[in-house]
Amino acid sequence: GAGVSQSPSNKVTEKGKDVELRCDPISGHTALYWYRQSLGQGLEFLIYFQGNSAPDKSGLPSDRFSAERTGGSVSTLTIQRTQQEDSAVYLCASSLFLAGARLSYNEQFFGPGTRLTVL
Amino acid sequence: DQQVKQNSPSLSVQEGRISILNCDYTNSMFDYFLWYKKYPAEGPTFLISISSIKDKNEDGRFTVFLNKSAKHLSLHIVPSQPGDSAVYFCAASGLSNFGNEKLTFGTGTRLTIIP
Numbered sequence: 001g002a003g004v005s006q007s008p009s010n011k012v013t014e015k016g017k018d019v020e021l022r023c024d025p026i027s028g029h030t031a032l033y034w035y036r037q038s039l040g041q042g043l044e045f046l047i048y049f050q051g052n053s054a055p056d057k058s059g060l061p062s063d064r065f066s067a068e069r070t071g072g073s074v075s076t077l078t079i080q081r082t083q084q085e086d087s088a089v090y091l092c093a094s095s096l097f098l099a100g101a102r103l104s105y106n107e108q109f110f111g112p113g114t115r116l117t118v119l
Numbered sequence: 120d121q122q123v124k125q126n127s128p129s130l131s132v133q134e135g136r137i138s139i140l141n142c143d144y145t146n147s148m149f150d151y152f153l154w155y156k157k158y159p160a161e162g163p164t165f166l167i168s169i170s171s172i173k174d175k176n177e178d179g180r181f182t183v184f185l186n187k188s189a190k191h192l193s194l195h196i197v198p199s200q201p202g203d204s205a206v207y208f209c210a211a212s213g214l215s216n217f218g219n220e221k222l223t224f225g226t227g228t229r230l231t232i233i234p
Binding site: 004035040041042043044045048056058059091093102104105107108109110111112113 | 121123125151153155160161162163164165208210212214221222223224225226227
């Protein structure tokens with residue numbers, strides 16, 4: 001069975017340009033998460049989607065970051081006017097969502113990540 | 120403000136011996152803890168978890184110990200095998216005041232098993 005896939009695997013861009021990162025979650029997983037890992041840091045939560053509910057955007061570091069999830073499946077993370085501090089590995093994860101269960105009890109399956117380098 | 124800390128960036132252990140990876144946390148609201156393992160160029164994969172109502176959880180060669188009073192948990196791998204060489208992330212969650220929760224990750228420890 002297919003796991004979580006992300007594209008591109010690597011992206012090099014110039015400061016000030018916009019980038020789009022794509023995530024294809026596991027089929028049937030209604031919960032989708034974006035994280036990033038900067039050099040020497042842990043995984044930092046960015047945004048969380050669950051079904052048709054409003055996304056939890058509390059981890060987005062600035063208004064240059066936005067994400068969409070179309071049709072409850074594929075998600076795109078967009079970074080506008082990229083800065084050098086945006087350089088990181090961006091990871092997407094998906095999980096089942098069991099109503100009434102603690103969110104963190106649902107195992108998150110991660111994609112391989114997109115390594116973003118802003119020059 | 121790093122709420123989950125893995126103070127050892129790297130650890131080398133002889134094959135067959137015990138590997139002990141440590142994790143400390145500061146947020147007393149955390150009540151569920153997980154370990155993830157990551158190979159190069161792959162995403163992290165879930166390894167083992169523990170709820171704060173327990174102080175130990177075991178799964179094969181992997182055991183996680185939780186010391187709530189010290190806000191400390193550790194992952195024991197015994198016996199260590201070459202395939203265990205990876206980066207290990209500790210993560211924690213707890214219900215926030217807003218009723219939602221998210222995982223807070225440590226910075227990871229790179230474990231190298233020496234044949």
